[in-house]
Amino acid sequence: MSALLEVSDLRLQFGGVKAVDGLSFEVHAAEILAVIGPNGAGKTSAFNCISGFYLPTSGSVRFDGRNIVRPAPDFWHALRLVPLLQSFGFFRVLPSRVTKWGMARTFQNLRLFREMSVLDNVKTALHARLREGFWSTLLHTPGYRRAEEACVREARGWLDFVGYQGSEHLYVTQLPYGEQRRVEIARALATSPQLLLLDEPAAGLNFNEKQALMALIRRIRDLGVAVVLIEHDMGLVMKLAERIVVLNYGKEIADGTPEQIARDPLVIEAYLGVEEEAR
Amino acid sequence: GGDSADSGDGPIKFGMLAPFSGSESAFGSYMENGAQLAVNEINEAGGVLGRQLELVVEDDACDATTAVSGANKLVTDGIVASVGGYCSGATLPTLPIFDEAGIPMVIPAANSNELVDQGLPGVFLINGTGDQQAAAAVQYAEQIGATRVAVIDDATSYSADLADAFTTQATEAGLTVEVTATVTPGENDYSAVATQLADVKPDLAYWTGYYQEGGLIARQATDAGFTGVLMVADGSVDAKFAEIAGQGYTENVVGTFTQTPDMIDGADAWIAAYTELAGDAPGPYSTQSYDAVRVMAQAIDDAGSTEFDSVVGGLEGLADFDTFAGPLTFTDDHTLSGGGFVIVSIDPDSGAFVLKDDLQG
Amino acid sequence: MSSLEVDQADVYYGRVHALRHLSFRVEEGEIVCLLGNNGAGKSTTMNMLSGLVRPRSGAARWNDLDLTTAKPWDIVSAGLIHVPEGRRIFSTMTVHENLLLGGYTVRDKRLIDQRLDQVYELMPRLAERRRQQGGTLSGGEQQMVAIGRAIIGGPKLLLLDEPSMGLAPLIVKQVMDIISAVNTHGTTVLLVEQNARAALKVAHRAYVVETGEVTLSGTAAELAKDPRVVEAYLGA
Amino acid sequence: MQLIWNGLIVGSFYALVALGYSMVYGIIKLLNFAHGDIYMLGAFVGFFTLSAFGISNETSIPLLLVILLLSMVTTGLIGVGIERVAYRPLRKSPRLAVLITAIGVSFTLEYGVRQIFGPNPEAFPIRLESSGFDVAGVRVTASQIVLVVIAAALMLVLAHIVERTRQGRAMRAIALDPQGAQLMGVNVNRVISIVFFIGSSLAGAAGVMAGAYYGSIDFLMGFIIGLKAFTAAVIGGIGNLYGAMLGGLLLGLLESFGSAWFGGEWRDVFAFAFLILFLTFKPTGLLGARVVERM
């Protein structure tokens, strides 16, 4: 089976800092992959490249047969206009486009729409799929009503799916942190992804909440969605992940099953520390 | 038709739109007080048609929107005649409103040609138009033997109008207009235009804007090395001009202006009366506003009614009515026949503008 | 006599009753840990102690300082330093400038330099990144800056709000070691942690806070064995 | 050459006002629309004091310096007062709310002064001697040199304070995260007051200098320069003080060349069009730092 996501030789440099330095890995459909590594290893940066937010210095990212990194012709490079043009949206794939292709993500710090209700947050994620034109919105045609209704139902469905039980009309800022995390995942799911990138979803959750999160991630996988998560909680990672990729200084230093990783001396030295008791 | 049909008893209301806020707000009270003085005098002398006059004033902020609602307010208040209008741009949109309500207008200050070009029957200008003022300016330029001239405006309606007229007439008269410059009003630094004048060194430069900027330009141009004559238009003829320019910067300044009381012998009484009423000396367009009220009152008296057609008839029929700007008779297009422009210059002691040349010779 | 004491404190956010009659105390030289679910009111407690939010009723005293009325900056000058949740790094300032700001209340330049060296020694990663903008650091690096900043202020009482959040296991261990080290140098520490396992290892005593109230307290060792704590915060 | 010199003179006024603008913006992210009116107030404070002593048509530079200081202190205090009354209560409110109060304050100051001093322009009682001499084909006057020297001195002292000192760091910290700054022991209220004091007194100084240099003041004189200073602050990279200075000078030059090349009526169009294009290619202004937001 060919991979859903192929990252090869990805490099990202900020001035002198090589945040990602020749990273390659693959993700297959409906698997749970964990990316771990010391702080500053380049995990978030790699996510940002894959989802189109950062423009990598070099390398390629293929998702579902499509190139997410779109190299500019040499001609424009020669004119030194590439960064400028890229900021206008040329020679790059915008994150919104990546999302439409079926890749969703969450952020390391919660990035919900703070002045929108829970329901609207999730409805927003249906943007790309909603058939709703300008005139039909103005005139409230039956087509518009149908679309809105479908949108509400779909959004509610995802809220239910992640186990959110509160009122959907609350503003997200009124929710406790754990519930906000859930809404964020519901929102990502509503974009109808084949691949879901989660950046430290368990940070700040307590033990019980982490348990619930693990169950949720498994159920997402069971829908046929591949899940890639960055996480520092090794207890969670070891139980959840089918495969683990370890980064250090922007490079991949290991790739394997949880058992292999837990025994890998390189990983222990760089990341786990000696006396970490894996739960 | 008008729904402000005059009730026939009670005071006759005259409406006046003038700027009381915004950048031109300095002129509002000069105009209001001038008009009020006339109203008071007429009322003391028994009023018009046996009725008292009343002045209703509204702010137009020199802005079309405010002016329109002000005009509508005046119409709703039941005015019979309009004696206001300072900024041409703000006055223009009020004309159809007054016209429709059957209200004749004597406009004391605004003087863009467009005001009368619309051909509305009730519009009369008692300030000389741009064309007339430009003619006076050109005449004086020829008189002092200037051949190369410059013209500077401030991009407002009145100023640009006048500058255009001056350019056209000067060219016709065989003068060369070497510099046409525009400045932004409300600023302090006009060194760009000053430098230009100093470089080109025209014999005469005509400034068609207001005194705030005029004073600054006079000073900065002299500093930059301009030595020609600086002629200013009526918007700049104010005692403040000399104050702003500073001592020693006004020798070469002349102005085109209609006569004001301090230029006319024996008008001290008028100035005293005004000062007593207003608590301040008269300023630009105090006299014109005073005259506007008197002209209108006279026309109503002559017509014997406040009916639109008769009042217009009355205004058209005025012959050599005595005003500060000289005897007044309206031309066919409802403007002054001569404009009555004279040349004034600054008295180095008082800083006030005084008569220099009445252009009759 | 020199201790932190919170007595029957009540804090409201609008209609939300965040702290309900919360009471606890911290003696000089201790490491005390607050455990609790999300939204239990741990951060609110910290904010109250550093003067960022005001209790509606109740008392909070540290030595002779009334924390319910003192201004945040006066509290800091007195030596109570709060490392807030979410790090709060000054994003466009360099790592070095961030650290210098930590010494804002310290007048003695030599003392600052001395502590700077100490911090760079403790966390060599920061020395590497000295000139980098704070905002571009990775999450873990930011946490180090936040702790480093506090150390430069020379805290007598240090409040740490979830210092291990988002840190790699190795670093968590380091951070906990730093906390112990700071404590043995004479700084009292009040620690809020989700990572109960790590926290109970360094702490002397702990309180469990639930919906704004203290529901359990005891020495760290006792609590680590308490079945209720094990079930809710440590996992069997 | 003359164009450049003229541009620099105007530019130094813009820069002085822009500095305060940028400082205030830098620290509380407020586009302080009332800042231009503080400039106007500065001029009127000078005017009022001098008229009260019956002075007019003076040319003495020491007297100017005294008045300058007096106005700086007064406008500084007024600035602090405005912040206390109109901005501080709104510190936690949406940014635009404060913007609106700033406009409200601006109206209040403008029309308050109008009620006191009347709508007419006033001649400033001190005039700088404007005898000029030629330097390398450029006409330079003594007053221009005095002006530039004072402006440059004020700006450099200020920039040093902000970039290099403890208080300066505190200012930048507050700009980024006021609560975080409190946790560093920064007395936020005091630092903000200091910023308003410095910013306002610079504007006041500019007002007095404008009065003395140009000779005429009126109650709306702050409006246009306020806009220009805002523009200058943005060109330079808003919040960056050296940027504000450069921006002010650059704007002065742009205007000077704009009116020479396209005529005065198109000057502002030229300046703004240039600005828009420039920002399109350099979105954070001359010296503004790109704020890197991490995901």
Added chain:
Amino acid sequence: MALRLDVALKDMSLRAPAPLFERQPQPRGVFTSQRGFMLALGLVSVLVIAVLPFLDASLYTMSIATSALIYIMLCMGLNVVVGYAGLLDLGYIAFFAVGAYVSGIFTTVLGWPMWAALPATVLACIIAGVIIGAPTLRLRSDYLAIVTLGFGEIIRITANNLEITGGPSGIHGIPSWDFGGWSFNDGFNLFGIEFPERVVFYYFVAAVVIVVGVIGAGRLAKGKLGRAWKAVRDDEDAAEAMGINTYIAKISAYIIGAVWAGMAGQLMATHLSAISPNSFQFLYSALILMAVVLGGMGSTPGVIIGALFVSLAPELLRDFAEWRYLIFGVLLVVVMLFRPAGLWPATAVLPWLKRNRPTPPAFTDSISSVEASVMESVDGVPHADVHEGDRS
């Protein structure tokens, strides 16, 4: 008939599983729900607008009422840009100017009837919106503010300097609306009641403003586009991650804002019959922004109140003559100090509904407990038709 919901969403490779929780239905009544109350309030306002001319049809009242309505239109447009999309615009009056000038030029210079100039106005505004929108691709917040401010000044100065726009004195003699043989100027006679020109025009403006300005903008804000705007306002990166092309969302906000302002400009040109550059100064951009913020950004009733405040306050204060701007300024500060989020903020809840506001949920372990039931319905596969037809 069950609505065919599946066609409303494109390429649904992944559909949400069947809902699990019962959610409380929204209450509906006039006093028991926000929505019902707002509807009632809207109806009352429409009624008030409709009967106003019967109460006082004087020139002055009609004139300021018409102006106020046009202001509402203008503010609703700016609300899209500032309130919904969160883009600070300090040169918004420029679009108003574009609308006024384009319609003015088309009707006076080219002699077109007013209605025929409408498409030209709209087109010009779209172009203007795109022009001003383009640099925003790269600029954030206050840099954007200065670009819009600059744009506003450029438009005004250009209008002041060109021949075709009538230079500083502007365009005058702009005709009223006429349709074939009948024009507003002819007035209107219905059941023996005479409606003079100004009343007809007032009704026309009111209709356009209510239908297009208020209802139209409100609907756009509630739909897909509106959600995209708000998402961009709250968090641009997260919006991108949701599949929203933020460039397009921002430009469309500018375009809608521009078109609204342009139509308002056209109405204003007719209303005043003359326009001049003086009416498009920066001050007016600030005033409109003020109306929106004062009323409450993103809130339709708030913006309407703000528009009324800003357009009527100077008129009501006319009697204070020289004091009016001073009073206005102080009033502004005071209002903002007491209502920092605006007079009627978007998040406002009617006071008597506050008690039954939903409370935030405590954390629930519901997932594990409901897991089994979910599993049944999901069957562990991606599916497109799990809940065809249920819950409708």
